[in-house]
Amino acid sequence: MSQPDVDVVVVGGGPAGSCAAIVAARAGLSVVLLERGPFPGSKNMYGGVVYPRILDELIPNWWEEAPIQRWVTRRSTMMLTDTQALTVDFRSEAWGKPPYNGATAFRPDWDHWLAGYAEAAGAQLLTDTTVVGLIRDAKGAVVGVRTDRPDGDLTARVVIACDGVNSFLAKEAGLYEHADAKHFTLGVKETLSLPKEVIDERFAVRDRHGVDIEILGGTGKVNGGGFLYTGLDTLAVGVVLKLPKLAAQQQRPEQLVAGLKAHPAIAPLVQGAELKEYSAHLIPEAGLTMMPKMTTSGMLVAGDAAALCLAAGIWLEGVNFAMASGMYAGEAAVEAVHAGDVSENGLRGYQRRLSDTFVLKDHRKLRRAPELVLSDRVQHLYPGMIANVAERMFHVDNPHPKPGVRRILAQERKKAGVRRRDLLRDGWTGFRSFG
Amino acid sequence: MIAVVVVRDGQLPSGGDEAVAECDGRALLVGSGTAAAAASLTGIVRHATTVEFAEFRPGAWASTLAPMLQHETAVVLPGSPDGRDLAPRLAALLHRPLYAGAISVSPDRVELTRRGGTEIHQTHPGPEFIATLQPGVRGVATSIDAPTPDIVDATPTHLPRHEQRDATVLAVLPPDPATIDLAEAPRIIGGGAGLDAVARIEQLVHIGNALGASMGATRVVTDRGWVPHERQIGTTGVVVDPELYLAFGVSGAVQHTSGLGDPVHIVSVNTDGHCPMMQLADLAIVSDANETLDHLARLLDEAQ
Amino acid sequence: MSIVACLKWVSHPGEPHDERFSGMSPADQSALEFALRQAEQLGRDVTAITVGPSGADKVLRDALACGATHAIRIDAPTTAAGADVATAIASHIAGAEWVWCGDYSLDRGAGSVPAFIAAHLLAEQALGVIAAELHDGSVHATRRLDGGRRELLEVHAPAVVSVEGATARLRRAGLHSLRTANNASIDVVPATTPMHRAEFMVRPYRPRARELAAPPGDSPLDRLRVLTDAATSSAARGEKVTLAPADAAERIMRALRDWGYLTP
Numbered sequence A: 001m002s003q004p005d006v007d008v009v010v011v012g013g014g015p016a017g018s019c020a021a022i023v024a025a026r027a028g029l030s031v032v033l034l035e036r037g038p039f040p041g042s043k044n045m046y047g048g049v050v051y052p053r054i055l056d057e058l059i060p061n062w063w064e065e066a067p068i069q070r071w072v073t074r075r076s077t078m079m080l081t082d083t084q085a086l087t088v089d090f091r092s093e094a095w096g097k098p099p100y101n102g103a104t105a106f107r108p109d110w111d112h113w114l115a116g117y118a119e120a121a122g123a124q125l126l127t128d129t130t131v132v133g134l135i136r137d138a139k140g141a142v143v144g145v146r147t148d149r150p151d152g153d154l155t156a157r158v159v160i161a162c163d164g165v166n167s168f169l170a171k172e173a174g175l176y177e178h179a180d181a182k183h184f185t186l187g188v189k190e191t192l193s194l195p196k197e198v199i200d201e202r203f204a205v206r207d208r209h210g211v212d213i214e215i216l217g218g219t220g221k222v223n224g225g226g227f228l229y230t231g232l233d234t235l236a237v238g239v240v241l242k243l244p245k246l247a248a249q250q251q252r253p254e255q256l257v258a259g260l261k262a263h264p265a266i267a268p269l270v271q272g273a274e275l276k277e278y279s280a281h282l283i284p285e286a287g288l289t290m291m292p293k294m295t296t297s298g299m300l301v302a303g304d305a306a307a308l309c310l311a312a313g314i315w316l317e318g319v320n321f322a323m324a325s326g327m328y329a330g331e332a333a334v335e336a337v338h339a340g341d342v343s344e345n346g347l348r349g350y351q352r353r354l355s356d357t358f359v360l361k362d363h364r365k366l367r368r369a370p371e372l373v374l375s376d377r378v379q380h381l382y383p384g385m386i387a388n389v390a391e392r393m394f395h396v397d398n399p400h401p402k403p404g405v406r407r408i409l410a411q412e413r414k415k416a417g418v419r420r421r422d423l424l425r426d427g428w429t430g431f432r433s434f435g
Numbered sequence B: 001m002i003a004v005v006v007v008r009d010g011q012l013p014s015g016g017d018e019a020v021a022e023c024d025g026r027a028l029l030v031g032s033g034t035a036a037a038a039a040s041l042t043g044i045v046r047h048a049t050t051v052e053f054a055e056f057r058p059g060a061w062a063s064t065l066a067p068m069l070q071h072e073t074a075v076v077l078p079g080s081p082d083g084r085d086l087a088p089r090l091a092a093l094l095h096r097p098l099y100a101g102a103i104s105v106s107p108d109r110v111e112l113t114r115r116g117g118t119e120i121h122q123t124h125p126g127p128e129f130i131a132t133l134q135p136g137v138r139g140v141a142t143s144i145d146a147p148t149p150d151i152v153d154a155t156p157t158h159l160p161r162h163e164q165r166d167a168t169v170l171a172v173l174p175p176d177p178a179t180i181d182l183a184e185a186p187r188i189i190g191g192g193a194g195l196d197a198v199a200r201i202e203q204l205v206h207i208g209n210a211l212g213a214s215m216g217a218t219r220v221v222t223d224r225g226w227v228p229h230e231r232q233i234g235t236t237g238v239v240v241d242p243e244l245y246l247a248f249g250v251s252g253a254v255q256h257t258s259g260l261g262d263p264v265h266i267v268s269v270n271t272d273g274h275c276p277m278m279q280l281a282d283l284a285i286v287s288d289a290n291e292t293l294d295h296l297a298r299l300l301d302e303a304q
Numbered sequence C: 001m002s003i004v005a006c007l008k009w010v011s012h013p014g015e016p017h018d019e020r021f022s023g024m025s026p027a028d029q030s031a032l033e034f035a036l037r038q039a040e041q042l043g044r045d046v047t048a049i050t051v052g053p054s055g056a057d058k059v060l061r062d063a064l065a066c067g068a069t070h071a072i073r074i075d076a077p078t079t080a081a082g083a084d085v086a087t088a089i090a091s092h093i094a095g096a097e098w099v100w101c102g103d104y105s106l107d108r109g110a111g112s113v114p115a116f117i118a119a120h121l122l123a124e125q126a127l128g129v130i131a132a133e134l135h136d137g138s139v140h141a142t143r144r145l146d147g148g149r150r151e152l153l154e155v156h157a158p159a160v161v162s163v164e165g166a167t168a169r170l171r172r173a174g175l176h177s178l179r180t181a182n183n184a185s186i187d188v189v190p191a192t193t194p195m196h197r198a199e200f201m202v203r204p205y206r207p208r209a210r211e212l213a214a215p216p217g218d219s220p221l222d223r224l225r226v227l228t229d230a231a232t233s234s235a236a237r238g239e240k241v242t243l244a245p246a247d248a249a250e251r252i253m254r255a256l257r258d259w260g261y262l263t264p
């Protein structure tokens, strides 16, 4: 075969793609990073919280430069019924200091910033360029990509597909065996603007500190979860919805966001905020169940393209998994190019790295969590049951004496129609996943 | 201050009267039919110099006019197509700064709109400058008992030698209602966020055809991708100046209405009787815009 | 350097400057496309020129990717006044035959730079052009006049033509020319002519109060009556009614007839 145009083509300038490009370019390979938007991150959306510790290695002291909105120092989990709310609230001052934990950030800022490191490392970023197909050799090995530009073929030793959820490239390469609507959830988000001082006061935070609220039970009859994050002078509020249920209920996603915003526990937080932007995006939800084969001859798949997003219902981490898998894909590509073997076998370092690190370990651990969190019981029965228990415990109903907790529990379980066996089983699954 | 106004066949350009009024009635009229144009400015012009030239030739005209304007401090041209062409040529030959697109000009203060009409930039110019005044921003008050203007013909007997070259005019084409664009349309039917479906756009076009009106929209509608950007009326879209504006489901945000010119008649149909568009309208109807469009389309079809 | 495209680096108007959303305006894209077509037709090269800071290299790279052969950036701040921009450009393109510009820049929006360039180059001008036909030794350009009229001009070199945004769609750069353009070196020259920065006080737009023609009427009292609507019926102006849609349509028809927009 004649000399390929470049060593590595990375498709997609999201967090996965940029990290892959940084690693490969720093190792001295020639790298082209292709992005269909006018700049990396221009069209990308997510809830709003990133956990960037994985960058420690790639960008030492990343926190000094990263374009973050606020450092998350408060995390709340809320359980809502139509009229009740039970919140578990945690705050830590340690999360507000280096090396930090999570941060809220805008993707157009974050992705653009990260891609800057890829360019600085020598990768060539080409924007407004969409990959429309794979180029393969006679044996079926991937040897490049076809873009929508005139004269648009680009050959490479290794193609790293980081083209996001529902990856067209991974599918074209035949790496997905079972992609199915039930494996995806729909994320819908509104960005609202509100003055910084008002946010500081309403959410009881100062300076650059911020809040991450995860919500269960605020999505009506559609199974899903909600979130509310604080930007500097914006709020992100949205819902994550199970697709089949959404279709069955014939409800429009924006109605569900409106419903969440109108809930008595949420309304005072978002009151008076002005809508800046509305967006929607698919999320690969099924974790291990739906993951594709990560490697084929001449090609690696990373980030959402490989369904590596950890979306255990209300637990939404994708950017960190994307950055990590991108990094590992970059390392594996470097290894393979240096060894002169870019076959599936030559690229096997990728799968090994994924298995040995949090990327797949977390997924294995939480393998049952999405199903559990999105199950009908957790969605429609438990929140009411638990909220009622709390209400009765805190309710003072003199002259009646206070009832015992065990009794309340038993009564509320029966009232909610939850079988003891199911409750125990769900508890055990939850314990094994999160415990 | 003196206004320099390009006249074609005795017709003033849009904003020509405003430029003269801005300069307190002092004008230099140049082009064809300048005497008739001066007469049409009665009540606005006090002193006019006319220079009769046949064909619009900005390069040659600037060479002739520059020496005549040398001792003028501020020179104001209307921001019409001809004014916009001539002003920089004068500024270059007179070595003066040009303030283009002003909304108000006085000897010691010029206000310009910038950034798509969202900002006003104000400056204190030096003593000598050239400015173009945006048509329609000022309005004119004709004084009823103004003295007859004093008009002096200053057409040179022969053109001075100069080095400036000009394009050759092949033809002047009359307006064509079929291809007229929004900016020039005398009647406009506009739709806003109150429209419930993309099919409403076709309906607007259909009704517009029956009325000889062009279709326009608010930014919310162009953002929805229902109509192309060149159909967006407003400060970041097209600035229009129709006689008749029919607004369906348009709230009348300032970015929209400040690009609307000064229609003689405005009809607004809106479910909210108190929004700004309803306050501006000559006929404000509180009703559902979509259903009203259905009925209106039917009535117009029947009428034809 | 016989064909030149003047390209300004701008960001989306009405929003704060953000380099990520910056590039050539649609009008400048049209200008570049005409320059490229003309170059193909006449067998010449296209020089892309911009006056701006280093960020402005972006539009030059885009131009190179689309087929321009040379790129010059005159280093100056984005705030440089239009006349100075034109002087700087003219001093670098002496001898140019065809200069293509956008009709006006998105941020400044004055449309004066092309005419200034024409004055400096002693060139013919056709400004605010909405259609252009390229002929061997000339360009036929259609220009807007007031009231929907058009002027058809025949333009000969040396000439400056400024075109509106929708006149030509810029071709899409090929992948490999994009890669080359990305690494191409840009000719950066210091501004040798002065760059003034006019001092402006900036505030949000508010329309100016309009003067109205004095109302008809012989005595001040009559005029006052007209002004205050005291004597006229209130039916015509500012009527507000709540109607069912069918009645609303009828009412609109009646108004259009009354106002003379519909023949009865």
Ligand SMILES: Cc1cc2nc3c(=O)[nH]c(=O)nc-3n(C[C@H](O)[C@H](O)[C@H](O)COP(=O)(O)OP(=O)(O)OC[C@H]3O[C@@H](n4cnc5c(N)ncnc54)[C@H](O)[C@@H]3O)c2cc1C
Residues within 6 Å of the ligand: A011, A012, A013, A014, A015, A016, A017, A034, A035, A036, A037, A040, A041, A043, A044, A045, A046, A047, A048, A049, A050, A051, A129, A130, A131, A132, A162, A163, A164, A165, A168, A186, A187, A188, A189, A238, A280, A281, A282, A283, A302, A303, A304, A305, A309, A316, A317, A318, A319, A320, A322
């Ligand atoms: C509503 C919602 C909320 C979320 N909340 C969070 C959260 O709070 N925290 C978190 O960590 N994660 C969250 N996620 C998940 C997170 O957004 C993703 O896991 C993450 O973006 C994956 O990164 P990636 O680089 O793999 O893909 P993406 O970010 O999707 O990037 C893919 C890139 O490829 C480009 N591209 C695609 N196709 C092509 C093509 N054919 N040619 C060229 N370029 C192409 C795209 O333009 C894009 O830039 C959320 C997701 C959603 C939908």
Ligand SMILES: Cc1cc2nc3c(=O)[nH]c(=O)nc-3n(C[C@H](O)[C@H](O)[C@H](O)COP(=O)(O)OP(=O)(O)OC[C@H]3O[C@@H](n4cnc5c(N)ncnc54)[C@H](O)[C@@H]3O)c2cc1C
Residues within 6 Å of the ligand: B118, B191, B192, B193, B194, B195, B217, B218, B219, B220, B221, B232, B233, B234, B235, B236, B237, B238, B248, B249, B250, B251, B252, B253, B254, B255, B256, B259, B269, B270, B271, B272, B275, B287, B288, B289, B290, C014, C015
């Ligand atoms: C920098 C900047 C530049 C801008 N430039 C422009 C511009 O150039 N042009 C422009 O148009 N906008 C512009 N905007 C946007 C502008 O501020 C407004 O948001 C926009 O004009 C509102 O459009 P609208 O009237 O269609 O929508 P809305 O303000 O949402 O109003 C919709 C109206 O429809 C009515 N309505 C709803 N349902 C019905 C029904 N069934 N029947 C009848 N009425 C109904 C509502 O009562 C309401 O009055 C700009 C904004 C910014 C910030």
Ligand SMILES: Nc1ncnc2c1ncn2[C@@H]1O[C@H](COP(=O)(O)O)[C@@H](O)[C@H]1O
Residues within 6 Å of the ligand: C006, C007, C008, C009, C027, C028, C031, C049, C050, C051, C052, C082, C085, C100, C101, C102, C103, C104, C105, C106, C108, C109, C110, C111, C112, C113, C114, C162
């Ligand atoms: N800084 C600049 N660099 C290059 N070309 C410019 C510059 N400013 C204006 N132009 C050209 O002149 C046209 C009209 O600009 P303006 O006179 O600023 O409205 C633009 O569309 C460009 O083609």
